[in-house]
Amino acid sequence: MTIQTGFIKLYRDLVDWEWYTDLNTCKLFIHCLIKANYSTKKWQGITIRKGEFITSKERLAIETGLSISKVRTALDKLLSTKEIKLEPHTKYTKVIITSDYFDDVDFQVSENSKQNNKQNSKQNSKQSNKNLAIEAQTNRNLVATTKKEKEENIINRKNRFKEDVFALTNFSNKILNDFYNYWSEVDTSKNLMRFESQTYWELDKRLDKWLSNEKSAPLKSKFIKNR
Structure with a gap:
């Protein structure tokens, strides 16, 4: 779906960009430059053009x-400054880089890399949802080499997830707590x-559905009891 080999050259004038000193925003933007397609490709029947890629807030995190809250803020x-556009879909979000800077980015791909990219493109078109889950699981942020590291890793990720859940203050604490404990x-x-x-996974949509299920549960219980 996106280029996996080769490299991009960034120009020095990036240091004059208004978000350069905002570490999270700058990091996310450069990540988007690296992830964006350098040419039009197909992925699972979807056309991904130059400067676009498929992702989600959770995947970017x-x-x-x-x-996730920092990703959301950076996006x-x-x-706000028209560096990107987002096209949200039911199962994914398409990121479109609209910044003028993208046109100046120099993509370097060797002949071997081009051949590899063709093969990767074919493989990606056949990649299942299970493959994507495995890829996320093997991401270095989820890998722990020792029992202690594994425990510390999961604690840190739990804390970060809890922070993201309870940042959605439009839901009651009970809903947020039940939701967090389950997921x-x-x-x-x-x-x-x-x-x-x-x-x-889109946190706000999952919580909306959770709340909807919570509201309908008492009605179902009452209906069964009356029967």
Whole structure:
């Protein structure tokens, strides 16, 4: 779906960019430059043009090491200055780089890399949702080499997830607490929380659905009791 080999050259005048000293926003923007397609490609029937790529806020958080709330803030800043556009879809979000700076980025791809990219493109078009979940799982942010590191890693990720959940103050504390307790449950291998095993994940939409289910639950119980 996106270029996996080669490199990009950044010009020195990037240091004069208004978000350069904003570490999170600058980091996310450079990450987007690296992830963006350098030419038009197909992925699972979707056309991804130059300067575009498929992702989600949760995936960007995993790839950059930022919390979801920090990713959201950085995206809002990039949107405000028209560096990017977002096309949200049911199962993914398309990021479109609209910054003039993108046109100046120099993509360097060797002949071997071009051949590899063709093969990668074919493989990516066949890649299943399970493959994407495995890729996220093997991301270095989720890898721990010792038992102690694994425990510390999951604690840190739980804290970050809790921070993101409770940042949505338009929901009651009870809803947020129940939601967090359910989705932060760790699997038997102690590697992933329940929400991390989901291929698609948008926190606000999940909470809306959770709230909707909570509201309908008493009605279902009453109906069954009356019967």
